[in-house]
Amino acid sequence: MRRRSALLAVPALMLTAAGCGKDTKKSDSAASNSPSPSDSPSASPSATPSATPSTKIVSGPVPAVTGGTAFGSKPTVAKGTGTPSTDLAVKTLIPGKGAAIASGDIVQVNYLGQVWSTAKVFDTNFGKTPYAFQTGTQAVIPGFEQAVIGAKQNSRVITAIPPALGYGTSGNAQAGIKGTDTLVFVMDVLNVYTGKDSAKGTVVPQTDANLPKVGTNTDGKAPSLTVPKAKAPTKLVSNYVLEGDGKAVKASDTLVVQYKGVLWDTGKEFDSSYSRNQVTQFPLSSVIPGWTQGLTGKKVGSRVMLVTPPDLAYKDQANGPVPANATLVFSVDIIAVL
Numbered sequence: 001m002r003r004r005s006a007l008l009a010v011p012a013l014m015l016t017a018a019g020c021g022k023d024t025k026k027s028d029s030a031a032s033n034s035p036s037p038s039d040s041p042s043a044s045p046s047a048t049p050s051a052t053p054s055t056k057i058v059s060g061p062v063p064a065v066t067g068g069t070a071f072g073s074k075p076t077v078a079k080g081t082g083t084p085s086t087d088l089a090v091k092t093l094i095p096g097k098g099a100a101i102a103s104g105d106i107v108q109v110n111y112l113g114q115v116w117s118t119a120k121v122f123d124t125n126f127g128k129t130p131y132a133f134q135t136g137t138q139a140v141i142p143g144f145e146q147a148v149i150g151a152k153q154n155s156r157v158i159t160a161i162p163p164a165l166g167y168g169t170s171g172n173a174q175a176g177i178k179g180t181d182t183l184v185f186v187m188d189v190l191n192v193y194t195g196k197d198s199a200k201g202t203v204v205p206q207t208d209a210n211l212p213k214v215g216t217n218t219d220g221k222a223p224s225l226t227v228p229k230a231k232a233p234t235k236l237v238s239n240y241v242l243e244g245d246g247k248a249v250k251a252s253d254t255l256v257v258q259y260k261g262v263l264w265d266t267g268k269e270f271d272s273s274y275s276r277n278q279v280t281q282f283p284l285s286s287v288i289p290g291w292t293q294g295l296t297g298k299k300v301g302s303r304v305m306l307v308t309p310p311d312l313a314y315k316d317q318a319n320g321p322v323p324a325n326a327t328l329v330f331s332v333d334i335i336a337v338l
Contacts, residue, residue, distance in 0.1 A: 074126035080116035098154030103136035116182035198218035201242035224273035237307035238294035244301020264327035
């Protein structure tokens with residue numbers, strides 16, 4: 001999912017929107033059979049840029065930020081002076097802390113975008129819902145993504161993006177962006193979620209011998225998931241393995257998770273975010289019913305064991321390595337709500 005925000009009906013920096021399917025359509029993840037997001041694009045008013053050229057990053061020139069200079073404040077940015085670089089210009093205005101953002105990380109930002117030559121603001125989400133996207137997925141224009149790679153949480157970055165790394169020669173008419181316009185963005189990096197993230201809650205005893213057992217490690221590696229030689233439950237099971245202390249998840253939330261799924265009958269893994277070394281985001285309202293029902297009400301920061309009977313998964317439809325009428329078992333770490 002890509003959140004809608006900012007001044008336009010669809011943010012000017014967005015290229016595609018991804019959704020999660022309850023059906024059996026193929027996705028680009030290792031688990032087209034799972035509740036993980038698909039990457040099928042939808043129509044967008046922004047023009048698709050041409051293939052991304054190799055990028056040289058320079059430190060300027062970039063316009064001055066003349067107001068709202070504190071992290072979290074909506075910035076005021078001066079009009080660009082002189083001729084902008086044909087390379088991507090990136091400058092850190094406020095250094096952050098922690099690991100540098102890498103491809104595949106989910107990044108949550110506030111941003112303001114304007115045209116270099118006029119200082120006309122065409123898009124911003126300051127004062128609105130933070131914008132989240134996964135790097136390495138072509139979710140945003142190339143220059144925006146490349147400018148945030150290497151930044152750290154709680155940093156502020158300003159970038160001047162040449163047309164070749166923005167909307168190309170076509171521009172973006174709806175946003176008032178011409179094919180010759182250099183774009184200026186100020187980005188505050190609010191949160192960064194990586195493939196090393198894990199639930200951090202309190203261990204909850206797993207005492208029912210007829211239910212799967214899930215490992216309690218919190219090192220970001222895949223937990224063990226052992227299915228008993230017992231009859232599969234016919235109703236949904238949703239139990240804490242690690243109980244976090246965050247807010248309760250709502251069915252309308254978009255989550256960042258780590259997960260692993262196996263078949264009850266064989267214990268064979270059919271999908272895992274851990275195998276891709278990336279966290280995953282999805283709207284809880286758009287996944288298999290067992291996930292929607294089983295994770296609603298659970299606390300952020302938790303690890304949850306789900307046993308999903310066929311009627312709350314894929315029913316009588318086979319889906320890749322998942323056979324028809326399969327009972328599915330998941331370990332799900334609820335990392336964050338976006």
